[in-house]
Amino acid sequence: MSGLPPPPKLHPLLPLAAIVLLAFVLRGLYLFEMRGDPVFETPQIDSEAYDSRGWEIAQGDWAGEPRPFYQDPFYPYFLGVIYRVFGHERSVVRWIQIILGSLHVLLIFGIARRVADRPTGLLAAGLTATYKLHLFYEGHVEKTALSCLGVDATLLALIVAAPLLGRAEARVPWRWAVAGLILGLTALTRGNVLLFAPFAAVWTLVVAGRGAHPDDAPPEPARASGAAAATEEPKPETEPSPAPEPKPEPGPDPAADPAPTTPATGPEPTPDPAPPAERTFSWKAGLAAAACLTVGTIVPILPVTIRNVVVGGELVLTTAQAGQNFYIGWSPANRTGTYVAPHFIRQHPFLEGGDWHRHAEAELGRELGSGEASSHYLGKGLDAIAADPGRAAGLFWLKLRRIFNAEEIADNYSVADFERSSILLRLPLPSFAWIGPLGLLGLGLVLLDARARRRASLLILFIPVYALSLAAFYVFARYRMPLVGPLTVLAAWAVISLGRDVAADRYRRVAIAFPILLALSLAVVLPPRGLAGAIGDDASLRGAYRALALMRRGEPEAALGEADAALARDPANPWALLAKGDALLELGRPDLAVAQWQAALVGQPDFPYAHQRIAGLKGPVIDKSRAVLAYRQRIADDPNDVAARFELAALFAKEGLHERALPLIEAVLEAHPGNDRALNLHGLVLMRRRHYPEAERRFVAAIAANPVEPQPRINLIHVRRTALDIEGALAACNEALAAEIGKVPALRVQFLVELAQTLEAAQRPDEAVDAARAALEIAPENGFAQLILGLTLLRSGAAAEAVVELEKVVEAQPDYPPARSFLIQARRAAGLPPPPPAGRPR
Numbered sequence: 001m002s003g004l005p006p007p008p009k010l011h012p013l014l015p016l017a018a019i020v021l022l023a024f025v026l027r028g029l030y031l032f033e034m035r036g037d038p039v040f041e042t043p044q045i046d047s048e049a050y051d052s053r054g055w056e057i058a059q060g061d062w063a064g065e066p067r068p069f070y071q072d073p074f075y076p077y078f079l080g081v082i083y084r085v086f087g088h089e090r091s092v093v094r095w096i097q098i099i100l101g102s103l104h105v106l107l108i109f110g111i112a113r114r115v116a117d118r119p120t121g122l123l124a125a126g127l128t129a130t131y132k133l134h135l136f137y138e139g140h141v142e143k144t145a146l147s148c149l150g151v152d153a154t155l156l157a158l159i160v161a162a163p164l165l166g167r168a169e170a171r172v173p174w175r176w177a178v179a180g181l182i183l184g185l186t187a188l189t190r191g192n193v194l195l196f197a198p199f200a201a202v203w204t205l206v207v208a209g210r211g212a213h214p215d216d217a218p219p220e221p222a223r224a225s226g227a228a229a230a231t232e233e234p235k236p237e238t239e240p241s242p243a244p245e246p247k248p249e250p251g252p253d254p255a256a257d258p259a260p261t262t263p264a265t266g267p268e269p270t271p272d273p274a275p276p277a278e279r280t281f282s283w284k285a286g287l288a289a290a291a292c293l294t295v296g297t298i299v300p301i302l303p304v305t306i307r308n309v310v311v312g313g314e315l316v317l318t319t320a321q322a323g324q325n326f327y328i329g330w331s332p333a334n335r336t337g338t339y340v341a342p343h344f345i346r347q348h349p350f351l352e353g354g355d356w357h358r359h360a361e362a363e364l365g366r367e368l369g370s371g372e373a374s375s376h377y378l379g380k381g382l383d384a385i386a387a388d389p390g391r392a393a394g395l396f397w398l399k400l401r402r403i404f405n406a407e408e409i410a411d412n413y414s415v416a417d418f419e420r421s422s423i424l425l426r427l428p429l430p431s432f433a434w435i436g437p438l439g440l441l442g443l444g445l446v447l448l449d450a451r452a453r454r455r456a457s458l459l460i461l462f463i464p465v466y467a468l469s470l471a472a473f474y475v476f477a478r479y480r481m482p483l484v485g486p487l488t489v490l491a492a493w494a495v496i497s498l499g500r501d502v503a504a505d506r507y508r509r510v511a512i513a514f515p516i517l518l519a520l521s522l523a524v525v526l527p528p529r530g531l532a533g534a535i536g537d538d539a540s541l542r543g544a545y546r547a548l549a550l551m552r553r554g555e556p557e558a559a560l561g562e563a564d565a566a567l568a569r570d571p572a573n574p575w576a577l578l579a580k581g582d583a584l585l586e587l588g589r590p591d592l593a594v595a596q597w598q599a600a601l602v603g604q605p606d607f608p609y610a611h612q613r614i615a616g617l618k619g620p621v622i623d624k625s626r627a628v629l630a631y632r633q634r635i636a637d638d639p640n641d642v643a644a645r646f647e648l649a650a651l652f653a654k655e656g657l658h659e660r661a662l663p664l665i666e667a668v669l670e671a672h673p674g675n676d677r678a679l680n681l682h683g684l685v686l687m688r689r690r691h692y693p694e695a696e697r698r699f700v701a702a703i704a705a706n707p708v709e710p711q712p713r714i715n716l717i718h719v720r721r722t723a724l725d726i727e728g729a730l731a732a733c734n735e736a737l738a739a740e741i742g743k744v745p746a747l748r749v750q751f752l753v754e755l756a757q758t759l760e761a762a763q764r765p766d767e768a769v770d771a772a773r774a775a776l777e778i779a780p781e782n783g784f785a786q787l788i789l790g791l792t793l794l795r796s797g798a799a800a801e802a803v804v805e806l807e808k809v810v811e812a813q814p815d816y817p818p819a820r821s822f823l824i825q826a827r828r829a830a831g832l833p834p835p836p837p838a839g840r841p842r
Helices: 014-034 046-058 074-086 090-115 118-130 132-138 144-161 173-187 191-210 283-312 322-330 349-364 370-387 389-403 432-447 450-455 457-471 481-503 508-525 538-552 556-569 574-586 590-603 608-616 619-637 642-654 658-671 676-688 692-705 710-722 726-738 745-761 765-778 783-795 799-812 817-829
Strands: none
Touching: 014 090, 014 118, 014 132, 046 074, 074 090, 074 144, 090 118, 090 132, 090 144, 090 450, 090 481, 118 481, 132 144, 132 481, 144 173, 144 191, 144 457, 144 481, 173 191, 173 283, 191 283, 191 457, 322 370, 322 389, 349 370, 370 389, 389 457, 432 450, 432 457, 432 481, 432 508, 450 457, 457 481, 481 508, 538 556, 538 574, 556 574, 574 590, 574 608, 590 608, 619 642, 642 658, 642 676, 658 676, 676 692, 676 710, 692 710, 710 726, 710 745, 726 745, 745 765, 745 783, 765 783, 783 799, 783 817, 799 817
């Protein structure tokens, strides 16, 4: 046997490369499985908002709306760059994300190898490559994949910069600056990461000031203690040799050699601390490193803050949403620790920001900036905590339970829902039910080992800080995803460490760890209960969301089936009742639709969407429902019936069903490229989807096709003003007034009112007042022109004159809410008491 050649050695990078390849293949298979799935292919809620904003950026709208950012800004700009290069192709975004997700494996390997050893790194990388929720989120047009990547890149950069591995050259300032830069970018994908920044700075100050610890140098194989051997990589190149006999020296000093001499298979002595004489703390080095980290963090955030000041006129650091989220997490209506929207909020990013703002202004009776509105809700959340501290403590504990529970609380998308379409997701891949208990066990084992505790100190700090930053608001599965990377490293550390204990016949720690792991597994797997019992059936909620997505794709029959299946699980689910009502209305049964929406209000009397559906379901709406069926029948009978396609598209556009309107409009334009009505409707739909440059081109083409039609001219003014092209809007106003159509008195009034609004936006109040007065000279009874005049006077500082004009509007239309709101503001600015409530004598 001695003559046999030794087995060939594997290249050390081969196992890691195989894990990265496995990660890419699994993610590619998931995309292949999900192609054509209606919910997967249709962006919804936050995903729709990111996708729409990304396309606007790709079209040149880099500044965005004239207000501080409402959502974290980095991901839309990430999409904007991709769309700018590849066009509006969501499939390209998904492939880029799965490439980044595959490379994410390398980050986890790097963290685990540095805080432990190579075997731990390979195991952690393997768990990351196959983790079910990584596959799931990386396939969606949604920011979770980027926030996880950013968090783990930040942790690795900090660990590389820190002198934790016995490296003398570790104090390199630019490394700390790079770590800060990554941290700042990550905070622009998930705002609560910014709460970790001060803790990271303190950690940096301590570790950089302390320098390398003598015990952190890799020990020799024969001299490693049992505890050290549990975290060090064995060296396969050579056979282990017995420890050499120590050579006696004259006058030995026992304190001179603090390194242990116990063999790796011996007992586990507690590592001796380094002698105080060898440990010096350098405040200069610590403060310099912390300063570099802080400056690096500020660099990517500063442009966002400057943009908020310049465009929105307010000093908002990143987004003006923290107060609203804080209030959601602590409001008296929240009994589950997750998202519970107030009754006045429509749950979509395009709508909810305005709803929050208007409600805050109504409560305070004055105009508010975005930052002021956020502060208002922050105060309301604090008031709710102070009003019932016992309830707040119970809710806080419930949130912590949800953060470390195997339940994946669905938000925009649910992994359990997608398991129906994906064989891959139905496989027993690693999930939080694995990572959670093992990671928490690893955290405990690391805390008991002094040397491991020093090396993994950043992970030990990050996990509770990030968990508390979530518990301060509310919990979703995608929000807790940044915890998965650090917990995966600790889970791998626990498995490798205990496995080495078993291999070395050290069973004491294994015997203690096993029942603890069992208890942690039960705690993670058993679902927590809300303050008033268990929350509603999650599968029913997922089915309702799927039904609503099918409705958006124009598939009412399929949506009805999904809604019925959801209601079979939870008959009181308001979202499923809403979707069923929508489907029945689309299928021509408005009477049954109303019954479903009324049933939704039985369980949730303040459910805003049901109220909106019922309020709008009058005779004309019923006629529209029937008209949809009639138009569809006409198109089925004659696919070349362009008029039916246009009228159906107009109905869909009016109801906000833009995705269903667009293909119909495009079919009309394909048959008649110069149709001014279709061009104008196409521009309107694009404008509502916030694709402003394309919408402007459609309106210009519609004007060229029919110069005497007023609506494209008005829409052109609107789209330019919305896109902050004020000079372009003024030019469109003047062109309309100079054209033949601008000489028609009724239309001239419209164009003068548009001119007044545009001049007011251009901060030219005197000219705006003149334009509004010119409109009133032509049509003295025009209430909208009167309102614009009063509002312009108010904003120009002429409060007393504004009161006179606005009182005329309120007198003519006492139930018109905007006029009354502006009148209240004008009277307050003029030092007058508010007007009496509507309907009461003056």
